[in-house]
Amino acid sequence: MSDLISALLLGILEGLSEFLPISSTGHLLIAQHWLGARSDFFNIVIQAGAILAITLVFRQRLWALATGLDRRENRDYVMKLGVAFLVTALVGLPVRLAGWQLPETVTPVAWALLIGGVWMLLAEAFAARMPERDQVTWKVAIAVGLAQVVAGVFPGTSRSAAAIFLAMLLGLSRRSAATEFVFLVGIPTMFAASGYAFLELARHGQLGSENWLDVAVAFAAAVATGFLVVKWLLGFIKGHRYTVFALYRIVVGIALLLWLPAGN
Template structure:
């Protein structure tokens, strides 16, 4: 398989899995087992493509918030987005600097997939007993920020799954409202994380020797695929629960444990 085709497939895979609650890390781990490992720079760039997809998917909502700050409802929403982002930054940066992160190898990622799948099944069932609500409280905003930090420490957890289900358990029970808030918080969070990682690599002189054609193709593929997936997911969860994603995670996690070497 050519390097360009490999890059295209990895970009599509990133766009498919970044925002679904199934863990992009687990899927890229499998894909790179056969398609070949890529540089950290490549992985950061395709993640940036997925972030761009969210900006495009929510462009109207973002514009409404930006131009409607004179309305109390919009100000409140933006402030809660800001709190969630600040919690992630204030707690997450020391965690990152301390190096508190499990390795992206098969065993921890696989168990994170399985445990996360079980957590999703239990959380969905419990949240289903709560009153239907689209209200985003300050408690939800703080919890979403903390959930993003937890997902960063435990690769395979899925940032979207951790944050959406914690928000639902704390009262934001309408799936689409929880997903929208988590995705919007993810825009500054993921851009900041990607920018920080790129600065670290630049300081170490690790940005050279890249095939820019491969990087560009993967970035565009991740952006286009991510846009389609986000729009589809928001429509899907208005009618159906996350149960299918949870069962898929559990099956994938056990599949990784059984069929991929633990050291990879």
């Protein structure tokens, strides 16, 4: 398989998995186990492609927030988005500077998928017993920021799953409200991560080592696929729980643990 086709497939996979609570990073690591490893820069930039897709999906909501800051509820919402992003940045940046890197084996991803799937089933069952609320509190904003860091450190956890279900358990029990807040926080988070990765490559003189055609193709594929997936998901969660995704994670996690040789 050519590198270009491999990049295209990885971009499509990123767009499919970034916003579903199944872990895009985990799926990329699993796919690259067979399609060939890619750089952290490649992985982060195609995630930014998926984030561009969600920016397009929520463009009207973002415009309404930006032009409606004279309204208290809009200012409050934007400030909480900012706090969630700052928590992620202030906690996540030292982790990155400490030299953290993605794992080279699939086994920890498999365990994260399995445990995360069980956690989703339990969390949603508990949240279903709570009164339906769509108000984002400061506690929820801080927790979402921390959840993003945890998901970044443990591939397979899923940024969206960790943040959405933690938000629901802390009082933002309406699925659509929790999902929207987490997705909007992801916009500055992933764009900042991509920018940081780009600057790191430039600082070490490694920009020439990237295959920019592969990056561009994967980025475009992630944008197109991510746009379609988000539009579908926002409609799906209005009448369905996330149960199907939790079961998928459990099945994939078990399959990987059973079929992969130890240490792979």
